[in-house]
Amino acid sequence: MSAYIFDLYIAGHTSRSRQAARSMERLCEERFPGDYSLNIIDVLEDPRAAEEEKIIATPTLVQRAPRAGRRIIGVPPDSETMLRALGLDALGWESANERA
C-alpha cells in the first residue's frame, strides 16, 4: 500500500498534458520511490470521471493519500513549486506548517 496516492487529470494528448505527467512522474520517482501511486486520467476519454470529481481545469492533481482532497492546478515551473504546494519541503518530508 503506497503512502502517496495521486490522481492527475489531463485533457487529451497535448504538450501541456505531457509536461504535467512527466514532471509529476519525475517528482514522485525522486521523492517517494517505490512508495507512490500516480494515476493519469484523460478527461477526454473519461469525462464522467471529471464530472464525478467536478474537475474544471487541466491539469489538476488530486492528492488521495496521505492527505485526501488537496487539489493543485497547472503545470508547475519546477518541482520545488509542486512540493511546496503539496506541503512538503525539498527533501520530501512534511514541512513544519503541515504538521502544525
Next chain:
Amino acid sequence: MGKMSGLQKLRTGISGLDSISMGGLPRERTTLVAGSAGSGKTILAAQFLAEGIDQAGEGGVFVTFEEPPRAIRRNLASLGWDIAEWEEQGKWIFVDASAQVSEEASLIVGNYDMGALLARIENAVHTSGAARVSLDSLGAVFTRFGDTETVRNELFRITSVLRRLEVTSLMTAERMEEYGQISREGVEEFVADNVIILRNVLEDEKRRRTVEILKFRGTSHQKGEFPFTILPEQGFVVIPLSEIDLEYESTDLRITSGSKEMDEMCGGGFYRDSIVLVSGATGTGKTLMVTEFIAGGVKSKERCLLFAFEESREQFFRNATGWGVDLRPMEEAGYLKVVCEYPEVSSLEDRLIEMRRILDEFKPQRVAIDSLSALERVSTKKSFREFVLGITSHLKQMETAGLFTSTAPTLLGGESVTEAHISTLTDSIILLRYVEIYGEMRRGLTVLKMRGSQHDKNIREFTIDGRGMHIGKPFRNVGGILAGNPVQLETSEISRLGSMFEG
C-alpha cells in the same frame, strides 16, 4: 431581406422575449445576458432550458459556476418547475462547476486550461441530446480563477465548441451599474456577439425591471428597454409594447354608451373598438357613467368586465341601485364580472399581466376601469404610461370597447396629469365638470374628442337622480368652464362673440 434576416433564430418560449427579439435567440450561437445582482439572470438562464423541455421537448444542459444545483432546483421549484424530474428523465443535466465548500481550496501553480470543463459540457450535451445550454455565471469563474487572460481564452474556446455542437447557448454575467459598462469584468463582450441586458432600476422609490437587447450579430431585434416581471408558474414575462400595431382594423360599428343622449352627442354612440376616457373631479358622475356603460352593454347582451380600484364591490352595487340599476342579476347571469382590488397590491407590470389574463378568460365585449388615477398614484410615470399602452393595445386586439375614468385634480377642472399622459392613447374623451353659476354648483359635460366621428361640441348641463344621468341643454352665456373658471358672459360680450361667427 439580405444579410439581416439570414441568421436563424431559436424561439425561447419565454413570454414576450421572442417578440422583442423578433423570433428568439440567434440559433447555435451564444448570447450574453448581463445584469446587476437580483436582476433575474439565473432565472432567465434556467427558464431558457425549462421552456425548451416543456414546449419543444428539447434537452438542456445547465453549467453552474456560482450556485450549487440544489439551490437552483429549489429556486425553480418556487416557480413551478420540477427540475429533479427532468434530470431523472435525462432531459436536464447539471454540470456542477460551483465552488466545493467542503474541499480545501485549489492552488494554482502554473499554466492550465479548462479542458475538463469543456469535456464535461460536451459529454453532457451528447448524453442529453441537448439543443440548449445555459452557463451561469461568468463572474464566478473570474473570481475563482483570477487569471483574466486564461479565463477569457477558455470562455472563447467554450463558445466555439458550443457552436460546433450546434447548440444555442445563454451565458450570464454580472454588472455593477445599471447604465454603465456592460459587465463587471469587461471581457465577456468579446466572447459573445449577442448581448441582452437585464436591469432592475430604482425609480421614485419603486423597482422597475427592464430587458434590452443590446445587439444581435447579423440579425434584427427590437431596440430599447422593455418592462418585464417574474411571476410564479410563469417565470419571466416580458411586455412587448412595441408590438402594438397602431394600424388596427377600425370598425364603423357603434355601441351604446348606456345613455341615449350621450349616444346622440357622440354621433350615434361609441365605436365598437374605441377607448373612452371620462375625466372629472370627484363626485361629478364618472362612476355613474361606468354604471350606465355596463347596464347599456348588458341590455345589448354584451359581456362586461369591470376593474374597480376606487370602491368595493358592495359600494359599487349600492351606488348603482341608487341610480336605478340592479347589477346583481347581471352578475349572476354571467354578463358582468367585477374585479375589485387595492391598487397598492401589485406592481403595474404584474397588474397588466393579470388583467390580460382575466380578459382572455372572460372575453368581454366591454371593459371599464374605475379609475386609472388610482393606479397612477401607485406607480412611476413611465410604468403608468406603459400600463395604459399595454391595456389599450390588448383591448384593441380583442375589439373590445373600453371606458376608463380619471380624476381631475381640482373641483372645477383643469387638466389632470392622467389626461396629459394618455389623452393621445384614447379615442374619445368626455369631460365632466362642476359649473358654478349664481352661487349654485351645476354639472356640465362635453365630448372633447371623438376620433373618426362628428360629435356635439357643446358643453351640456346634466343632472343625476334616482334614474341615472340626464343630459340636457347646452350652457349658454357661460365661458371658461373647461378651464375651471366658469364665468357668465355679459350680454354685450355675447353679441361681440356672436358677431365673430357671422357671415
